[in-house]
Amino acid sequence: MKEITINKTNDVLYFDTLENGLQVFMFPKQNVNTVHASFNVKYGAMHNEFVAVGESKSNKFPNGIAHFLEHKMFEQEDGIDPMLFYAQNGADVNAYTSEYNTSYYFISSSHLKENLEYLLDFVQTPYFTDENVEKEKGIIEEEIKMYHDDPYSYLEERVRYNGFKKHPVKYSVAGEVKDIKAITKEDLYKCYNTFYHPSNMFLVVTGNFDPEEIIGIVKENQEKKKFDKRDKVTIKKVKESDDVHKEYEEIKMNVEVPKISYGIKIPLKNIKIDPKKRDIYLSIIFNSLFGSTSIFHELAKEKELLLSYASISTTYSDNHLFITINADTEKVQELLEMIKKTLQNIEIDDDEFENKKKLFISNNLYTLEDVDAINSNIVNNLIIYGQYETNYDKIIRNVTKKEIEDLIKQLNFDNVSIVVINPLKK
Amino acid sequence: MEYQQHDEQAYNIHLFKTDKFKTITVMITFKRKILKEEITKRSFINQLLLLSSKNFPSERLLCKEMERLYGPIIGANERRVGNYAITTFYIQMIDEQYTEPGMNEKSLNFFKEILFNPDVSGGAFNKKVFNIVKRDIRARLRSVKDNLRSYSTIRMLEHLDKDSPLSYRRGYLEDLEHINEKNLYEYYKSMLNSDLVDVFVMGNIDFHDMRKSVNEMIPINTIKKHKKSLFIDHKTANKHINKASEEIEGLSQSKLVIGCKIVGLNDFERKYVLPIYSDILGGPSYSKLFQSVREKNSLAYYIYSNYRRGDNLLIVSSGINKESYDLAVKLIKEQFDNMSKGIIDDDELNRAKEDIISIIKSVEDKPLRLISDLASQTIFDLDDTEKRKKEILNVTIEDVKSISKKIKIDTIYLLHGGDAVERDNN
Numbered sequence: 001m002k003e004i005t006i007n008k009t010n011d012v013l014y015f016d017t018l019e020n021g022l023q024v025f026m027f028p029k030q031n032v033n034t035v036h037a038s039f040n041v042k043y044g045a046m047h048n049e050f051v052a053v054g055e056s057k058s059n060k061f062p063n064g065i066a067h068f069l070e071h072k073m074f075e076q077e078d079g080i081d082p083m084l085f086y087a088q089n090g091a092d093v094n095a096y097t098s099e100y101n102t103s104y105y106f107i108s109s110s111h112l113k114e115n116l117e118y119l120l121d122f123v124q125t126p127y128f129t130d131e132n133v134e135k136e137k138g139i140i141e142e143e144i145k146m147y148h149d150d151p152y153s154y155l156e157e158r159v160r161y162n163g164f165k166k167h168p169v170k171y172s173v174a175g176e177v178k179d180i181k182a183i184t185k186e187d188l189y190k191c192y193n194t195f196y197h198p199s200n201m202f203l204v205v206t207g208n209f210d211p212e213e214i215i216g217i218v219k220e221n222q223e224k225k226k227f228d229k230r231d232k233v234t235i236k237k238v239k240e241s242d243d244v245h246k247e248y249e250e251i252k253m254n255v256e257v258p259k260i261s262y263g264i265k266i267p268l269k270n271i272k273i274d275p276k277k278r279d280i281y282l283s284i285i286f287n288s289l290f291g292s293t294s295i296f297h298e299l300a301k302e303k304e305l306l307l308s309y310a311s312i313s314t315t316y317s318d319n320h321l322f323i324t325i326n327a328d329t330e331k332v333q334e335l336l337e338m339i340k341k342t343l344q345n346i347e348i349d350d351d352e353f354e355n356k357k358k359l360f361i362s363n364n365l366y367t368l369e370d371v372d373a374i375n376s377n378i379v380n381n382l383i384i385y386g387q388y389e390t391n392y393d394k395i396i397r398n399v400t401k402k403e404i405e406d407l408i409k410q411l412n413f414d415n416v417s418i419v420v421i422n423p424l425k426k
Numbered sequence: 427m428e429y430q431q432h433d434e435q436a437y438n439i440h441l442f443k444t445d446k447f448k449t450i451t452v453m454i455t456f457k458r459k460i461l462k463e464e465i466t467k468r469s470f471i472n473q474l475l476l477l478s479s480k481n482f483p484s485e486r487l488l489c490k491e492m493e494r495l496y497g498p499i500i501g502a503n504e505r506r507v508g509n510y511a512i513t514t515f516y517i518q519m520i521d522e523q524y525t526e527p528g529m530n531e532k533s534l535n536f537f538k539e540i541l542f543n544p545d546v547s548g549g550a551f552n553k554k555v556f557n558i559v560k561r562d563i564r565a566r567l568r569s570v571k572d573n574l575r576s577y578s579t580i581r582m583l584e585h586l587d588k589d590s591p592l593s594y595r596r597g598y599l600e601d602l603e604h605i606n607e608k609n610l611y612e613y614y615k616s617m618l619n620s621d622l623v624d625v626f627v628m629g630n631i632d633f634h635d636m637r638k639s640v641n642e643m644i645p646i647n648t649i650k651k652h653k654k655s656l657f658i659d660h661k662t663a664n665k666h667i668n669k670a671s672e673e674i675e676g677l678s679q680s681k682l683v684i685g686c687k688i689v690g691l692n693d694f695e696r697k698y699v700l701p702i703y704s705d706i707l708g709g710p711s712y713s714k715l716f717q718s719v720r721e722k723n724s725l726a727y728y729i730y731s732n733y734r735r736g737d738n739l740l741i742v743s744s745g746i747n748k749e750s751y752d753l754a755v756k757l758i759k760e761q762f763d764n765m766s767k768g769i770i771d772d773d774e775l776n777r778a779k780e781d782i783i784s785i786i787k788s789v790e791d792k793p794l795r796l797i798s799d800l801a802s803q804t805i806f807d808l809d810d811t812e813k814r815k816k817e818i819l820n821v822t823i824e825d826v827k828s829i830s831k832k833i834k835i836d837t838i839y840l841l842h843g844g845d846a847v848e849r850d851n852n
Contacts, residue, residue: 007447008524020492028512031445031446032446032791033788033790033791034784034788034791055608081712081721083712083716084712086775087709087712087780087781088773088776088777088780090777090780090781090783090784091781091784092710107784107788108784109783109787109788110780110784135724136724137724138724138725139720139724139726140727142579142679142725142726142727142746142747145678145679145745146679146727146728146745148575148678148679149574149677149678149679150572150573151572152572169434183669184431253676254571254674254675254676254677255569255571255572256565256568256569256571256572257565257568257569260646265794289432291489292485292486293486293489293490293493293732295486297485297486298486300710301485301558302554302558304561307561307562307566308562308565308566308567324609327678328565330565351490352490355490355493355494356493358493358494358496358497359493359497361496361525362496362497362498362520362525363497365448365520365524365525366449366499366520368448369447369448369449369793370791370792390628390788394773412728424675424676
């Protein structure tokens with residue numbers, strides 16, 4: 001087991017890789033009550049076409065299958081419901097699926113050994129039947145409808161769909177109703193057997209515990225189970241061009257105030273900078289341009305073009321970043337025009353740059369204060385960057401004005417997809 | 427955690443000393459008997475104050491200053507608890523030993539500037555910022571249907587009792603139009619003079635120094651006492667269940683909301699038995715409603731119950747297919763019946779206890795949630811977390827059964843989309 005001290009707070013990250021390939025990350029904090037443990041699979045909604053284990057050719061699976069699988073892991077052959085198991089121990093258990101990964105986690109303040117063993121056990125014991133697969137379809141159908149009725153989540157889904165031509169990140173995580181109706185138990189087993197192998201998974205434990213004890217529990221549990229040796233899963237590479245699938249779309253929904261999403265598809269192939277730094281710079285750029293300290297924000301408010309705040313979100317694909325600027329507005333075209341203009345001439349003054357650096361420093365500390373935030377931060381870093389940075393504070397302190405200016409020159413903001421939601425009546 | 431309370435006549439100070447966190451958190455609550463026509467003004471004030479001050483007369487300038495101070499988390503909210511309106515302001519800052527010397531005092535002064543040095547001239551708030559906030563609030567009030575879960579709850583409550591504070595909205599368009607820079611400033615002054623004020627501070631603080639800092643920060647010196655009871659009492663429960671349904675065009679998932687009046691709880695029941703009742707019936711993970719409506723019958727993705735202590739209400743919420751309405755209502759009533767017949771086993775009771783204890787423990791790990799809990803203890807006259815963790819263990823199945831008689835379904839409300847059209851992304 002290795003130990004790395006987290007600079008700035010002197011916490012320690014413990015880390016080990018088991019014989020079966022499972023990586024374990026532990027971040028103890030002795031003065032809290034809770035433990036947050038997440039068991040993560042490097043398999044998400046966008047991994048939809050791949051060579052399944054034991055097969056030789058690549059196959060396409062229904063959209064939404066990773067999320068469907070996540071729901072079905074809560075079904076166990078012995079009839080014990082993981083929800084019930086954790087409820088009895090006063091623990092919260094849940095799971096989520098994103099474009100990139102699937103995570104199962106519990107948060108508890110007692111019965112740690114049992115809870116941890118059971119997390120490993122229930123995620124490593126699939127049980128799908130024709131009957132229980134059918135049963136889930138009604139539940140997931142209601143979940144999909146819930147997202148479609150919500151104008152903000154629909155806007156986000158829609159702009160991503162229009163931003164990408166072929167890359168599977170374009171599809172919504174839960175899939176559409178007709179996709180999930182096609183899912184069978186055989187599909188689920190194929191996906192499960194391909195991706196839910198310890199070498200494609202990692203465990204992250206944060207909170208009040210003894211790392212020696214935890215690694216002992218995990219090793220003992222894993223040694224009891226047999227896993228065959230595995231090569232890396234071959235996921236079909238998609239050639240995605242830099243232009244968008246659809247540049248502009250208007251949708252009508254039952255809203256009072258129109259909503260816009262301005263999606264920018266940024267090609268990454270010429271950008272050589274370390275991705276972690278790149279993302280800090282991009283965050284500085286977009287927050288300086290559109291955040292509450294920006295000229296854009298001040299003018300858009302004065303000219304009555306913007307309601308509340310513009311929000312920014314990012315989607316990662318293999319060769320692009322898709323950044324969206326989302327807002328409520330009563331003057332759609334004028335606001336879109338203003339966003340476009342703002343992106344044409346980017347300058348960040350020294351004062352703004354130093355202030356944004358301070359924000360990163362403090363946000364990092366707020367994260368290190370919270371057991372749940374630490375856990376998801378480790379997971380996200382491993383998924384997006386392939387590693388967790390234990391001296392993030394140093395990276396932040398080393399960002400420079402010169403580097404951000406160079407990056408700004410390399411960024412191409414020309415490929416844009418816009419979605420507008422208009423009210424039904426007008 | 428060490429605690430000190432000081433009655434400063436015009437306000438109370440509550441100081442909590444702990445070295446558990448790297449942050450210092452301050453929360454101030456303003457409280458008075460709720461009047462429907464004042465709600466919009468109060469929520470206006472808590473937004474306006476956070477956008478400008480005398481020395482930082484625009485949002486841009488104010489936010490820039492926040493960044494210079496390493497981005498303290500500053501927020502405000504307006505809520506109603508029973509018969510009272512409560513406005514809360516808070517600041518969470520990183521302790522200066524992790525940022526820069528002098529930051530604690532500077533951040534406290536900044537908080538003081540925002541709350542007590544507003545941008546006022548000639549007895550009126552700055553018109554420019556005033557108009558920006560007014561437009562944002564107008565858009566928010568018009569967009570109340572964007573959040574379907576909260577909208578359906580509001581409509582259910584308006585059917586349950588449209589005259590009682592329990593159905594008051596978070597603002598009214600017709601009241602908004604009567605608010606101007608002058609009368610809003612008058613109202614702000616009346617809040618300082620007449621509201622009951624409590625100040626909470628938590629962190630690694632020095633009691634004496636912090637008390638002094640708070641006294642220097644707060645320019646309030648009027649003494650006030652209020653008598654109105656916090657809790658809304660229902661005289662009698664209805665004999666017949668009130669049923670209502672409404673249509674929103676284009677909605678694909680219907681929202682079912684059931685409101686129950688609670689009559690005649692004693693102190694122990696309100697503090698300890700009611701949370702257990704709601705947890706067993708419709709708690710977060712493994713409840714009677716979740717098992718019946720979602721797991722056995724696949725009718726919903728979400729179903730849960732919650733209670734509003736100040737309103738003496740219990741509310742069940744779910745998202746269903748319109749065609750499933752009769753079956754869903756029947757299943758939900760069955761579970762209410764099971765509760766009142768005492769068909770509850772020891773496991774269910776123990777799970778609910780474990781759940782509530784673990785929620786308390788996790789609150790203790792999060793500075794903002796913990797300080798909010800400390801504020802709620804004052805508002806509801808609750809016991810502290812240590813006592814709550816012990817007392818909850820004394821609740822018996824007989825207790826739960828006996829409060830079932832005091833909980834009566836009053837209103838069943840359905841928000842639906844008429845003959846729904848399916849929305850598809852592909």
